[in-house]
Amino acid sequence: MGATVISQVTPTQSVGKGEGLTIIVPVKAAVPNITAVRLDPVTHNLVREGVPLMLNPYDRNALEFALRLKDRYGGRVITLSMAPPSGKDFLESTIGMGADEAYLITDRVFAGADTLATSYTVAMTIRKLFPEFNLVVMGEETTDSTTAHMPAQVASWLGLPYLYYVVDGEVNLKEGTVRLTRYLEDEGVFEEYEFQMPVIVSVYKDSNPPREISLSRKIQARLGNLVKSVTNNELKLDQYCVGLRGSPTIVAKIEDAKPIPRKKQVFKGDPKEAAKWLIDNLTKEGVIKS
Amino acid sequence: MSTSRICPEWPQVDKNEYRGIWVYVEHQNGVIKDGSLQLIGKARELASKVNVGVTAVMVGHKLGDLVKEPIYYGADRVVYVDDEALAVYMPHVYASVIVNLVNKYKPEVVLFAATKRGRELAPYVANTLRTGITADCTDLDIDVKTRDLDQVRPTYGGNILAHIRTPTRRPQLASVRPNVFPTPPRDTSRKGEVIREVINNLPKPNGSLISIKPVTKGDSDLPPVEKADIVVAAGRGVGGPEGVKLLVELAKAIGGTVGGTKKVTDAGWLPVDRQIGQTGKTVRPTLYIGVGVSGAIQHIFGMKESKIIVAINSDPNAPIFEYADYGIVGDYRQVIQALLELLNQRRAGKGS
Ligand SMILES: Cc1cc2nc3c(=O)[nH]c(=O)nc-3n(C[C@H](O)[C@H](O)[C@H](O)COP(=O)(O)OP(=O)(O)OC[C@H]3O[C@@H](n4cnc5c(N)ncnc54)[C@H](O)[C@@H]3O)c2cc1C
Numbered sequence: 241m242g243a244t245v246i247s248q249v250t251p252t253q254s255v256g257k258g259e260g261l262t263i264i265v266p267v268k269a270a271v272p273n274i275t276a277v278r279l280d281p282v283t284h285n286l287v288r289e290g291v292p293l294m295l296n297p298y299d300r301n302a303l304e305f306a307l308r309l310k311d312r313y314g315g316r317v318i319t320l321s322m323a324p325p326s327g328k329d330f331l332e333s334t335i336g337m338g339a340d341e342a343y344l345i346t347d348r349v350f351a352g353a354d355t356l357a358t359s360y361t362v363a364m365t366i367r368k369l370f371p372e373f374n375l376v377v378m379g380e381e382t383t384d385s386t387t388a389h390m391p392a393q394v395a396s397w398l399g400l401p402y403l404y405y406v407v408d409g410e411v412n413l414k415e416g417t418v419r420l421t422r423y424l425e426d427e428g429v430f431e432e433y434e435f436q437m438p439v440i441v442s443v444y445k446d447s448n449p450p451r452e453i454s455l456s457r458k459i460q461a462r463l464g465n466l467v468k469s470v471t472n473n474e475l476k477l478d479q480y481c482v483g484l485r486g487s488p489t490i491v492a493k494i495e496d497a498k499p500i501p502r503k504k505q506v507f508k509g510d511p512k513e514a515a516k517w518l519i520d521n522l523t524k525e526g527v528i529k530s
Numbered sequence: 531m532s533t534s535r536i537c538p539e540w541p542q543v544d545k546n547e548y549r550g551i552w553v554y555v556e557h558q559n560g561v562i563k564d565g566s567l568q569l570i571g572k573a574r575e576l577a578s579k580v581n582v583g584v585t586a587v588m589v590g591h592k593l594g595d596l597v598k599e600p601i602y603y604g605a606d607r608v609v610y611v612d613d614e615a616l617a618v619y620m621p622h623v624y625a626s627v628i629v630n631l632v633n634k635y636k637p638e639v640v641l642f643a644a645t646k647r648g649r650e651l652a653p654y655v656a657n658t659l660r661t662g663i664t665a666d667c668t669d670l671d672i673d674v675k676t677r678d679l680d681q682v683r684p685t686y687g688g689n690i691l692a693h694i695r696t697p698t699r700r701p702q703l704a705s706v707r708p709n710v711f712p713t714p715p716r717d718t719s720r721k722g723e724v725i726r727e728v729i730n731n732l733p734k735p736n737g738s739l740i741s742i743k744p745v746t747k748g749d750s751d752l753p754p755v756e757k758a759d760i761v762v763a764a765g766r767g768v769g770g771p772e773g774v775k776l777l778v779e780l781a782k783a784i785g786g787t788v789g790g791t792k793k794v795t796d797a798g799w800l801p802v803d804r805q806i807g808q809t810g811k812t813v814r815p816t817l818y819i820g821v822g823v824s825g826a827i828q829h830i831f832g833m834k835e836s837k838i839i840v841a842i843n844s845d846p847n848a849p850i851f852e853y854a855d856y857g858i859v860g861d862y863r864q865v866i867q868a869l870l871e872l873l874n875q876r877r878a879g880k881g882s
């Protein structure tokens with residue numbers, strides 16, 4: 241059988257030396273009102289210029305999960321995002337919530353990326369800036385693209401194990417292990433796993449309700465210029481692996497969703513008559529038994 | 531073979547070497563997931579357009595006769611790996627098994643049911659193969675000339691459909707939510723090939739499953755929303771848990787189940803696994819009754835394929851009436867009470 245392209249994992253050795261955990265939280269700038277957007281007529285991509293960006297709401301749950309681990313076991317939480325230059329503002333709000341550092345990965349060559357190219361850029365930034373990380377914690381999905389691709393893709397680029405829908409975690413600093421509880425909504429079960437760190441997780445969107453953003457911390461971040469920018473001058477990623485050129489998927493066409501034609505019969509009036517009218521019609525349709 | 535410059539992390543692929551439609555068939559406790567069976571049906575359609583076969587892929591331990599099931603639903607062939615090391619599901623290990631099989635057989639398309647596990651698995655497989663993937667497609671087609679998979683997915687809130695393609699890479703990966711396509715009939719007279727593969731270089735699990743605990747559910751006597759033929763959906767307009775109780779009564783009287791909008795599950799009036807919509811479940815029952823549901827696009831997204839749609843809402847301008855076959859303007863309590871009385875009378879009438 242053909243060789244796999246999966247690299248083997250090097251277990252974490254650095255935890256337990258008094259520094260606590262290094263947790264990376266990649267976050268996305270989501271477009272707030274997903275029904276009022278403009279699409280580029282040529283690439284069909286979302287036009288992000290001039291659109292106010294906000295932190296993807298589920299990434300706040302992910303950040304909360306990371307901050308709770310930091311509160312319990314010590315260490316640092318670092319957020320990073322591949323976003324246009326205007327992304328600085330929402331990264332400041334991650335510091336406001338309690339992150340120690342934030343990085344904006346921004347460069348023209350990164351524009352037009354699909355999830356393969358975005359995950360490559362994010363994974364390589366993590367490998368370059370924080371090779372000693374213990375956990376990468378991500379949101380379950382984003383509200384403006386809802387793919388839930390990125391966490392698995394980052395794990396694949398880094399050749400690491402991963403787990404989705406995590407709700408809780410417990411770290412053993414001495415052993416370098418983490419116990420993760422996750423919720424599989426469609427099966428109605430909680431599963432508990434134990435991993436040798438490093439590991440990549442995505443956090444179940446209805447767990448870990450996020451703490452408030454401290455305005456004074458956010459202002460500190462702004463005044464102290466705490467959000468650092470990283471461009472491809474530092475990362476030196478091959479331009480064919482990032483942005484539009486590093487993206488195998490294309491949006492070939494867009495169209496308005498065509499609704500299924502409906503009868504649109506409406507009854508106004510006495511509730512008893514309404515009920516009779518409905519039951520008669522549903523019986524005629526054959527969807528309830530007479 | 532394409533010689534244009536590509537990312538050095540990507541293997542060169544010759545599109546012409548890749549043939550056949552694959553479905554990853556997910557199973558749990560000896561039962562195949564409906565979403566996977568539904569994809570076998572769709573895969574048949576795609577395969578016949580380009581004259582290739584449908585292959586089902588299965589991964590696990592002690593699979594036994596389960597490996598024959600995909601044939602009965604329309605697969606021509608099953609390729610499976612049965613290994614003690616796969617007794618426990620580990621995302622990166624299972625994904626690596628699929629990657630190995632794809633590298634050996636070179637299918638042009640691999641489809642995944644977008645169950646929670648499917649959503650977890652598929653992007654790792656796609657990424658490790660350095661190819662594209664499209665999540666939550668609502669339709670699939672194949673271009674007979676280019677053999678590109680036309681992956682249709684709603685985007686930016688659901689009112690725009692995007693057609694996504696992976697023109698230069700193979701295989702092409704896509705996931706589809708359960709219940710977007712119908713389940714094909716089971717036909718035990720169908721014949722097909724069953725091939726067992728052995729994989730020697732599984733990645734280290736680097737972890738283990740410690741425990742599985744079912745969530746205790748208060749309303750477990752009602753079927754899950756994605757499995758019911760009749761769904762009564764509660765919206766914010768039902769006012770609270772008491773209102774939901776009335777809907778449960780209606781659901782029971784007509785042999786259905788209850789679901790709700792995000793506002794209702796967020797408020798805790800129903801468990802989240804009953805949320806219908808873009809970020810919840812997709813349902814396509816024969817009858818959907820929305821009660822106190824305004825008809826936000828994110829909700830509509832998860833129920834618009836229902837055969838008959840009924841809306842009960844006190845606001846005559848509620849958007850849901852635009853999507854409904856039968857609408858009743860009025861206070862839901864009065865209407866539901868009247869419905870329950872009528873249904874009771876009918877039952878009593880029949881019994882006498
Ligand atoms: C990213 C994102 C994802 C989302 N995903 C989903 C999703 O998956 N599913 C989902 O459902 N929503 C989702 N939403 C939320 C969605 O936008 C709406 O907010 C939600 O669907 C509205 O729920 P509702 O109809 O219950 O409430 P409302 O919009 O508040 O409507 C309540 C309705 O009840 C009616 N009403 C009030 N009193 C009565 C009465 N006595 N009798 C009859 N009718 C009455 C009112 O006229 C009104 O039309 C999402 C939103 C976002 C931003």
Ligand SMILES: Nc1ncnc2c1ncn2[C@@H]1O[C@H](COP(=O)(O)O)[C@@H](O)[C@H]1O
Pocket residue numbers: 265266267268269296298299302320321322323355358362377378379380381382385386387388389390391
């Ligand atoms: N551009 C980005 N930069 C950093 N992290 C991202 C980016 N896009 C997505 N993510 C992360 O990946 C998660 C899942 O996103 P998605 O796969 O797009 O649904 C998000 O919740 C973020 O944690």
